[in-house]
Amino acid sequence: MSDKAALTIDGKVYEFAIFTGTEGEKAIDMTNLRAQTGCVAYDPSYANVGSCKSAITYIDGEKGILRYRGIPIEQFDTEKPNFVEVAWLLIFGKLPNKKELAAFSKKLTENAAIHEAMKYHFEGFPITAPPMAILSAMINALSCFYPQFFTIHEEDVFEDAAARLISKIRTIAAYSYRSSRGRPFIAPHPKLRYCANFLHMMFSEPYELYQVDPAVEDALNLLLILHADHEQNCSTSTVRMVGSSRANLFASCAAGVCALWGPLHGGANTAVIEMLQSIHTGNISPEDCIKMAKDKNSSFRLMGFGHRVYKSYDPRARVIKKQCDKVLATLGVNDPLLDIALKLEELALKDSFFQERGLYPNVDFYSGIILRAMGIPVEMFTVMFAIGRLPGWIAQWREQHLDASSRIMRPRQIYIGNKQRDYIPLEKRG
Ligand code: ACO
Numbered sequence: 001m002s003d004k005a006a007l008t009i010d011g012k013v014y015e016f017a018i019f020t021g022t023e024g025e026k027a028i029d030m031t032n033l034r035a036q037t038g039c040v041a042y043d044p045s046y047a048n049v050g051s052c053k054s055a056i057t058y059i060d061g062e063k064g065i066l067r068y069r070g071i072p073i074e075q076f077d078t079e080k081p082n083f084v085e086v087a088w089l090l091i092f093g094k095l096p097n098k099k100e101l102a103a104f105s106k107k108l109t110e111n112a113a114i115h116e117a118m119k120y121h122f123e124g125f126p127i128t129a130p131p132m133a134i135l136s137a138m139i140n141a142l143s144c145f146y147p148q149f150f151t152i153h154e155e156d157v158f159e160d161a162a163a164r165l166i167s168k169i170r171t172i173a174a175y176s177y178r179s180s181r182g183r184p185f186i187a188p189h190p191k192l193r194y195c196a197n198f199l200h201m202m203f204s205e206p207y208e209l210y211q212v213d214p215a216v217e218d219a220l221n222l223l224l225i226l227h228a229d230h231e232q233n234c235s236t237s238t239v240r241m242v243g244s245s246r247a248n249l250f251a252s253c254a255a256g257v258c259a260l261w262g263p264l265h266g267g268a269n270t271a272v273i274e275m276l277q278s279i280h281t282g283n284i285s286p287e288d289c290i291k292m293a294k295d296k297n298s299s300f301r302l303m304g305f306g307h308r309v310y311k312s313y314d315p316r317a318r319v320i321k322k323q324c325d326k327v328l329a330t331l332g333v334n335d336p337l338l339d340i341a342l343k344l345e346e347l348a349l350k351d352s353f354f355q356e357r358g359l360y361p362n363v364d365f366y367s368g369i370i371l372r373a374m375g376i377p378v379e380m381f382t383v384m385f386a387i388g389r390l391p392g393w394i395a396q397w398r399e400q401h402l403d404a405s406s407r408i409m410r411p412r413q414i415y416i417g418n419k420q421r422d423y424i425p426l427e428k429r430g
Contacts, residue, residue, distance in 0.1 A: 003018050003019075004017060004018060007037070009039060014037050016028050016029055016030060016032075016033070022058075023060070027050050040412040040414070047308065051409070052240065052400065052406075054399060056068070056069065056090060056093075056229055056396060057090075057229045057230060057231040057392070058070070058231075059230070059231055061311050061312070062312060063312065064310060064312040064314065064318075068086065068228065069089050069090065071089070073226065073315050073319065074315065077222060077319045077323075081095075081225070082101075082193065082194065083224045083228070083388075084101070084108060084166075084193075086228055086391070087162075087166055087390075087391035087394075088101065088104055090228055090391045090392055090394075090395040091162055091394050091395040091398060104159065104163060107159070108163050108167040108194065109167075109188075109190050111163055111168060112168070112170070112171055112188035112190075113188055114138075114168055114172060114175070117145075118138065118145065118172075119175070119185065121138060121141060122134070122176070122179040125137075125179070127179070129180070131173070131177065131180065131379055131380055131382075131383045132261040132382050132383060135172060135173060135176060135257050136254045136255075136257040136258050136261075138176070139165070139253055139254040140251055142168065143248055143250040146161070146250070149161040149249060149250070150248045151246075151248075152249070152401070158398060162249075162391075165249065165250065165253060165390065165394060166391060169386070169390055170188075170194070170197065170198045170201070171201060173380070173383045173384075173386075174186070174198055174201035174202045177383075178202070180379070184206055186200065186206075187201075188200075193217070195221045196217050198220070199220070202376075203375065215326075216374050219327045219370055219374065220374060223370060223371070223388065224387060224388035225388070226319060226320060227316075227363065227384075227385050227389050228388055228391050228392050229396075233265065234260075234264075234265045235256040235257070235266065236389075236392060236396050237259075238255050239252045239253060239256040239259075239393040239397055240252075240409065241255075241409045242256075243397045243400050243401065244400065244406065244408045244409040245408055253393050253397070256386075256389070256393045257386050260382060260385060260389065261382060267382050268303050268362070268364040269364040269367050270381045270382055271304075271364075272304035272341075272364050272368050273337065273368035273369075273381065274378070275302075276340050276368075277337065279344075280336055280337060286340060286344050287347065289302065289344060290347045293305075294351070294353045302348060304361055304362055304365030304366075305348060305361055305362065305365065306359040306360075306362065307362045310358075310362065311358030311360075312358065314360060314361060316362075317360070317362055317366060320370065321365075321366045324338065324369050324370050327370050327373050327374075333373045335369055335372065337369055337372070338366075338369050341369065345361055364385075367381070367384075367385075371384060
């Protein structure tokens with residue numbers, strides 16, 4: 001293949017350089033397109049746009065490949081690293097050695113509590129407030145307490161900021177649940193590991209410590225790892241967009257939470273369970289559900305199916321499905337929603353509508369069933385996704401800030417409104 005692409009406009013030929021990524025994907029460098037040709041590229045949902053160069057996560061959607069810093073996602077299932085280790089890998093680009101991991105874990109332990117003044121914020125939210133709204137507001141509120149991280153020039157300062165955020169998101173998440181139930185806050189436990197500490201803050205009571213089942217802790221650890229990064233998805237692109245204005249790390253990640261909330265993105269894990277639940281309670285059969293998903297006159301979609309990038313089985317869904325069987329068997333849970341999910345998957349995979357469009361189960365299709373088995377309430381599902389995705393957002397924000405060539409993100413538009421016209425005073429309008 002040539003290393004140049006030619007574009008002909010009004011008979012004039014313009015040349016653009018082609019460059020190649022580590023895994024062979026080709027990109028046409030359009031950074032000077034408008035300056036050279038006077039035209040802009042039109043691609044409203046950015047399906048063909050590479051918005052950055054990144055060394056964090058690699059996806060091949062056709063082959064169903066996902067790698068963090070080069071390591072295939074399946075190895076995080078077989079090798080069983082801790083979520084904290086994977087977070088460090090994503091952020092700093094290499095697996096931490098024992099000393100680095102111990103130092104980072106210590107920072108997480110020391111920063112698990114939130115500022116006492118932040119606790120009053122929870123009182124201001126209505127009891128019915130969606131936990132994702134609380135999470136975003138509280139992460140943004142961290143900016144008020146840690147202005148020393150507004151501009152970060154040194155690596156160890158960045159590590160401090162990252163540790164605060166990764167540790168505190170878990171406390172904020174658990175407290176948002178506790179306040180929605182009118183339960184007292186449970187302080188983080190210094191001896192518990194990341195996932196166990198979260199479960200402790202969620203489910204312990206002042207009169208009784210929650211006994212963390214190792215199977216639940218392992219499953220949660222894996223679930224968080226599987227969500228930890230997914231290159232330039234909607235929420236990550238949001239974090240980068242906000243970060244490109246040099247907004248601080250907390251503000252940028254708070255924006256990421258808002259983007260993740262939507263049902264076409266992280267909110268799909270909640271939508272999947274609601275869909276399975278409504279099938280189970282008898283309003284609709286799996287066959288009718290598939291029919292509705294195919295009906296062009298219906299806005300219904302098979303939630304947990306399809307992906308902008310994966311046109312084959314989402315590798316995370318494969319790992320989660322396996323984990324789902326394991327967790328349910330270990331906990332002795334017989335969830336009828338799993339049977340429905342399996343039936344829907346079976347029907348969809350042999351249906352030409354889904355086959356032709358490359359629609360397969362995504363990460364959210366089975367994650368809700370595991371979370372349910374762990375006792376995590378449905379309204380917290382997308383919050384769990386956010387806890388998992390946070391290291392990815394931090395890694396992407398850091399990469400962007402270390403890139404000296406990065407500029408504020410500012411897409412163009414194609415204006416299709418009125419041509420110039422005159423203002424009409426109010427009394428003269430019809
Ligand atoms: N059910 C039924 N039909 C679907 C579905 C679905 N879940 N997903 C896509 N399609 C169809 C569309 O109707 C469209 O059909 P058409 O070509 O005949 O018009 C075709 O497949 C392509 O769909 P798009 O919406 O153009 O695909 P896009 O890449 O924009 O959307 C998305 C991807 C948002 C994930 C979509 O598949 C979807 O809505 N899925 C359900 C929500 C979901 O599970 N989201 C989680 C994604 S993973 C994540 O964020 C962690």
